[in-house]
Amino acid sequence: MNEERVAASFRDPSGFVFRRDGEHFRQVNRSYADEYDLLLRSGLYENLVNDKLLIPHRETDAESPEPSLVYKILRPEAISTISYPYEWCFSQLKDAARLTLRIQKRAMKMGMSLKDCSAYNIQFQEGRPILIDTLSFESFDEGAPWVAYRQFCQHFLAPLALMAYADVRLSQLLKVFIDGLPLDLASRLLPWKTRALIPLLVHIHLHAAAQKRYADAKVAEAGRGRRMTKTALLGLIDDLRRAIQKLEWSPSSIGWADYYDTHAYTSDALNTKKALIAEFIESTRPKSVWDLGANTGFFSRIASDRDIPTVAFDLDPAAVELNYRECRSKGERHLLPLLLDLTNPSPSLGWNNEERSSIFERGPADMVLALAIIHHLAISNNVPLADLATFFSRLCHWLVIEFVPKDDPQAARLLANREDIFGEYAPETFEEVFARRFTIRRVETLPSSARRLYLMERSGPPHSI
């Protein structure tokens, strides 16, 4: 039996997640029994699961890895791709924030409350955000302030405000600050005009000042006396909801948004490329697809429209934003757009570097689409072809890769202002080098260009470094 405790699951004494023979289980500890029973008895669990706000689970009689603590063992529905807030676009983080507040409001109506508000408790399932931590609830204790208020502001409000009012790329600070953005930092980075916006003034700027002033005060010692009413707390939640709702970010019109229109492809080449990719997917029937450098997901949809779980990674926050909006408006269930810089992909982070998995640990995918990106990696980022072949062999079994030769206008653009030090960058060398890791199954030349599209199959097991 292959069993391990999930490394991110150690903070909350209510229980933990473990993996056994590839399946995830959640242990509910005896110390949390009353709260867990209340979650079910109050009808909150059913209410949230019916509306797809909380991950459904079933209770099992699986053996516990910690029998002295166990109350129940749950088997939650599996999440097809785990993603993290620093990989989400603005609207994904905003939707996760709205979901969290929606859940808190419903919980309060049914006598419970969220005891934590980590953005890492939210995942995207079938195109929508969903809470995956079944043990996040506690009985609502009228009179007390909300324990998760600080965490909500750090994980959601502060990064969204920075993305909206300073720069959308500041979401990447979440990689550094694993428990959300420190509010004093957010307060310093936000433009002065945000002090004139009452919700941001209160929940970020004054909040940061209060944290600083009362850093050493003990909450418990200070207690006695007046209570915080339920209406007051609902008022707070509603104010946070309005604050989140008012935050907006939209891609600028001069970004990549019109990439497909202005791109060097003729419509004939684009249709041929699309048809070939469809053919490759049909013939190999991959169980999962990662489209690396997906832009707004035009080619990713060839896979996701066939109900294949597909992740569309792109470096550009605007492309990911547009892709996500399209997924949301069409109700697409099999496509997940994520932000990823292939030259510096999401690393392993957190305690022991094990809490948040690197992109490699979340793979390999059955198939990778690497369309019109090799010149960016090999020329802009100077990666030798052999390293690229190794990189892709770590990520997938099937590789659909497009070779963009040096004389292609898109590749020539990258060489316009620099010395050509890329003697090996030619289709013959590319094929020779990739053949060391992959078997080339198909090669097709795209019309009106010298670009080639390959279908390759990895030879041997995934390569590890």
Place this chain on the structure above:
Amino acid sequence: MVLIETAEQLLPVHHLFTSVVRANVLAYLDPGSGSYLLQLLVAAALGGLLVLRLYWAKVKSFVRRLLSGKDDELDADE
């Protein structure tokens, strides 16, 4: 005591802070003293605002119903 020293630096707030926060709140995550205090200071006002907004929404939907003869459908969560 550290708390009194710090609270005294902000006299108008002192009374509220020492009298408002409840004693029996121990969470597995540190909720943050400043985060607690701020909620207690602003929540009464925000609660009042919410009540006003709900009444206003009811008035609006009543008027709308009178004019259109149809029921409003409001999302209870949002």
